[in-house]
Amino acid sequence: MRKPVSPVVGQRCLLVAALSLASFGLLTSCTEPPPKGAAAEHARPTQSFAQWRDGFRVQALAAGITAQTFDRAFAGIEPDDSVVTADRSQPEFTRPVWQYLDSAVSAARVRNGQDRALENADVLQRIEATYGVDREAVVAIWGMESNFGQQMGSKNVIRSLATLGYEGRRPDFGREQLIAALQIIQHGDVPASNMIGSWAGAMGQTQFIPTTYNRYAVDFDGDGRRDIWGSSSDALASTANYLKSSGWRRGQSWGFEVRLPQGFDYAQADMDIRKPMSEWLRQGVRVASGNLPSAPQASVSLLLPAGYRGPAFLITDNFRTILSYNNSTSYALAVGLLADSFKGGGQLAGSWPVGDTPLSRSERIELQQLLATRGYQPGTADGIIGANTRKAIRSFQQSIGVPADGYASTQLLSRLRAT
Known part of the structure; x- marks a missing residue:
């Protein structure tokens, strides 16, 4: 939005698509692309956290953060081992798309979303008129990201981002988001104690990371604060603003x-x-x-x-x-x-191949390695079935005379092992 975090201008999901299948869509949202080499071996810090914090304080003050803001936000902050564990985790198994959709588009979630849409009908009408984004899409993202504001995460965002900035695996992301988070606090939108979110720094009812918040969050209820935690109006309007900026076309189907x-x-x-x-x-x-x-x-x-x-x-x-x-x-x-x-739709006419056993991460890596060995250039063997891997799969499928759909399956892996 759990798969931990979820703008035009290249803001993207912190976790890769493989992770987004691993643990269904709450707390997923708008963030940056995973850093290159994200699956690489973790580099241990070479300094204490206190030394890192003091060095980062100099950077923050140079970026316009006041000493008072910084010191209040960092009071009592120590690294969070659970954030490090989550950041390094590479799930071996992911759920297939049909299981993911069973949870994401459950009857209970549909009913809940319809009820929330009715409760917020006036606000959603104004949001739709202001941003030109269909209300159903905004409510759907609200449901996916936080179960309509019920599950926004429980971690101190400053602590989580400081951990990410210090522990070495994604320091650039952590530092950039920390500066943005301190800017939010300094602006007066939320005190540091109330800046709660996911382990990866995604915040509020529709899970914005701090840089995304600074670009797209809006004060839609007019109380002088962009409160994506306590104000569903602000959270939904901010999401609509993001979608509009990313090119949403009103009235067009997805x-x-x-x-x-x-x-x-x-x-x-x-x-x-x-x-x-x-x-x-x-x-x-x-x-x-x-x-x-x-x-x-x-x-x-x-x-x-x-x-x-x-x-x-x-x-x-x-x-x-x-x-x-x-x-x-x-x-x-x-x-x-x-x-x-x-709106009463959403049912599918086709059926899923539910008998298929999805490839594990190790098997996806093996598949990529075998494709590379045979000259099909799938890209880095990282277990992520992206565009390059799908293109390589299609080329191999064409070479053996099977439907070239680019789909990574156990049958495909067996054929690669046999050739």
Whole structure:
């Protein structure tokens, strides 16, 4: 938004997409990309925390933070070992997309979201009019990130970020976010004691990291403070402001489920491939249920979250905007389906390959290594099935004459081991 944290201008999810599948979507949200080499061996600090804190104090004061603000915020702060543990964790197993969606778009969450939308109807109407972002999408993110404000994290954000800045694995991220957090405190939006969030520094009802907060948080209820913790109006409007800045198009669907014709070229299931709706229709792609969405000439891409044997979706730029909030296709799909469910939709016509056993992290790394050995250039063997790995998988699939959907499966790994 748990998978620990969740703006245009490149702000992205702190945890990689693999982690976002590992522990369903509360406290996930807007943050920066994971640092390069995030899976590398941890570098131990070479100085005491007190020495690090004193050095960082000089940097903070040079950045405009007052001595009073700094000293109050850091009073009694010591490193948090649980933050270090969470930061270094690399889950071996992740949940497949269908299990993720079962939790994300549960009947209870849909009902809760519908109730919250009714309770906040006036505010949501004003937010929609101000930012041009559909209220259902904003409420869906609210539900995904904090269960509608019920689970915002319990850690002191200053302590968490100081730990990240000190312990050596992501010091640049920790220091940048700490400066931003101190700016928030100095601005008077929230006292340090109330700045509570996730271990990775994501805060409030829709889980902004401090730099994202400083860019996009707004005082929508007019009380003089941007309070994304205690004011749902501020939290929801801030999220809408972020989505608008990231390119949200009002009234455009995030995407829709489709049926693919026999003999379809599954290699076209690539988010880098964008075509007008008319071109997909010409190839025999059909909407799975309901009417053809508006703007039929819009440029859309084909998504196969579970390969050619699972449901297929055509996704729009609004789906990409959700990805800017959390760079996981499973997360963006959950937000879209949850938003649709608030309006009575969200049900899928296709079925998931529930008999598939998802690859473990070790197996994903092995798959990438085998692809590289065979010259397919999947990128770094980090266990993250990203664009380069999917491209390499498609090339291998084409070479052995199977549907080139770019999907990493146990069957694919077996074929690689055998070749």
